[in-house]
Amino acid sequence: MGREVLAPRDGWAAEGAGTTGGAAADAAHDVTVRTRAELVRALDGGSATPRIIRIAGTIDANTDDHGRRLHCADYATGGYDLAAYLAAYDPRTWGGAKPAGPQEDARKASAARQAARVELAVGSNTTIVGVGADAVLKGASLQVKDADNVIIRNLELRDAYDCFPAWQPNTGGLGDWKSAYDNLWLRGATHVWIDHVTASDKGHPDDREPTHFGRNYLRHDGLLDITNGADLITVSWSRFTDHDKAMLIGNGDNVTTDRGKLRVTLHHNRFESIVQRAPRVRFGQVHLYNNRYDIPEGDQYRYSLGVSTESRIVAENNSFTTPGHIEAADLVKSWNGTALQQTGTEFNGFPVDLLAIHNAYNSGSERDLTPDVGWTPTLHGRVDTARQAAQDVARGAGAGRLP
Template sequence: MSRRACGLTAALALLAALAVPSAQAGTGPARDISRDTLAADDGWAATDGGTTGGAAADDAHVFTVTDRAGLVRALDGGSATPKIIKIAGTIDANTDDRGRSLDCADYATDGYRTDRYLAAYDPRTFGSAKPSGPQEEARKASASRQAERVELNVGSNTTIVGLGGSAVLKGGSLQVHDADNVIIRNLELRDAYDCFPLWQPNTGGLGDWKTAYDNIWLRGATHVWIDHVTASDKGRPDADEPTRFGRNYLRHDGLLDITNASDLITVSWSRFADHDKAMLIGNGDTATGDRGKLRVTLHHNEFDSVVQRAPRVRFGQVHLYNNRYVVPGDVHDYRYSIGVSTESAVYAENNSFTTPGHIEAADLVKSWNGSALHAKGSLFNGYPVDLLAINNAYNSGSERDLTADVGWVPASHGRVDSAERAAHDVERGAGAGRVR
């Protein structure tokens, strides 16, 4: 294909993205959501001044981007200049500056090879020591090369929106680090794939593989609204990866992690799917600097085919309401949905859980050094359940019983519907391409 023909194809793709109709048939072109701000009562991100993202951007800082190079330019190194970034079509983060696709072999350097790494650190011969030596150094160097491509820093006063119903960021990790006032909406994020996982021989008793990239990672971020996003491993699920050293060779980390004293976050009408560890709020039991932070609202989200961490919470005050949980009938590795950990204060109300028959209501909540969970209005396969009472009744004794007093009552939120009504609405309205 000639260069002129390629340019014409790209232009037509952009025009198609700009003209995609809304998800509601017959309503005409999708409205421009790029200057929307968070409603005054919509969760924690609406408090203490609210969240406006890049709504104040001047015309010179409104960008429509169609490739990684354009996205990087628009992000401006994570600057705090008010900006609106509209993503049209699919952007692949694993591309070079000319747009050429890159794969794991392109990042490998200093003699790194997977087979050599596996031979060097096989626990049957290397033992349980932390990997060190030439192949580990080569892995680090190779991982750094990939990180330069796929880690995308989002600065303060930024709005990122997908255009129409087909905007995708593939292979990238949006990182909101020490930034304030950010909006991410109407965007599908898929396959933040780590080419160079690290073997950790002493994790979980048997060892495990540690991966580097979340689809979205909030670190020290404040006033962030994430709305109508879809996040998954689409295209390369970890279930298809081989077993290495007796453990699944993981390639993906979280779909959305909220850590390092991030605060005042609202996540709404989003879909998290086909993944192991979906959402971590608070990254360590010893991270006492998180006390008084990690205030997060999660409402009208769908967790579909998620193994665990939907979410797992440490320290934070998390309002979890009107969410829909779906565990598929053929699941074999489901662990839990709501994780209650050190000093967490989860206020869960009117959430719906649909699971196959071999999963019990007692499986929905898991505690690690947790003390409290306020849970009411839950539906389990259409029947009302008391998650707190069930958790305590089936507690094996390895953890203390939870109390209902989490020490706070949510004050900033929209209408809380019944779990049945919310499940119906979320099934039809959550995820990218469904903004009304």
């Protein structure tokens, strides 16, 4: 499996020369790793030498070079203390200014110590693949930055937990807690294939975290973010579960250098108990087909498809299963975006037109959407009915489920 390459026409990552990852690796660069230290050596600081890295068992990024488990207290430095931080920057006394001073300096220094452990750079011409059905990378933020030709398959990415979230005041309001780590971050990366990956907060769900300053003390950022001009990405047969903001494609309304990039295909993925961003898109040409959405119970759900600045989304034959209080109009949210082409959508077993429903229900508060996206997907496999795809995805998506 480590030498398998992306099939021709399988999404945007098949464009041009396609995506082969580390298939050309020699024997010396085809290694199996079982600890963080072995994984770091195998990654070699993001070297572009072709390499295949096979992950066996569970690797915890929050460990020292001898394999000892590290806790948040092990990273804390400079006198950082959460209680002192909360007392120093309570908006009722500190006001709406950005935190500054000894406790914020200590938080930044402590965060840097954790980042040095958990941020792992993936270089060009790399394949990372899980061995068997139980390969797990825990607590890590895999970062594919300005690299080309990368494959990540058959791997559970779990609990990229931030020990030191930052308080960010908002204009006209209290603010929000900002955490640092995505389970997987494609930043400026090109030709990347993500396949049969499971990503979640398993172990430390944010809904069990306390509330500070009137806001949930978030410990996680995204499950998979695709930003900073990343391009030619295929995400297939993967599972994103039990999380708030799952997937961001394009990181800012003003990042006009993203025009013509952020071309992403998402097919046969399962979004399960995801509150929002499944995905939210800026600028990108995104083909979204044969995905399954299982909307969470409760009142936290916000939306699934986010149509933002200059995004051009083609959504075909996707299935949504929701609790009774969720309406089809809730599935799509638009900001500055105007283009969504959709066909074959199934909502709780019934065919719906998300575009027509969005425009009918939200025209008073959001911009109307148009089906004119200006492009037609050509790089894709067979597009099944939403119902068939939902069944196939339930059986086959996620780590440990390769056929």
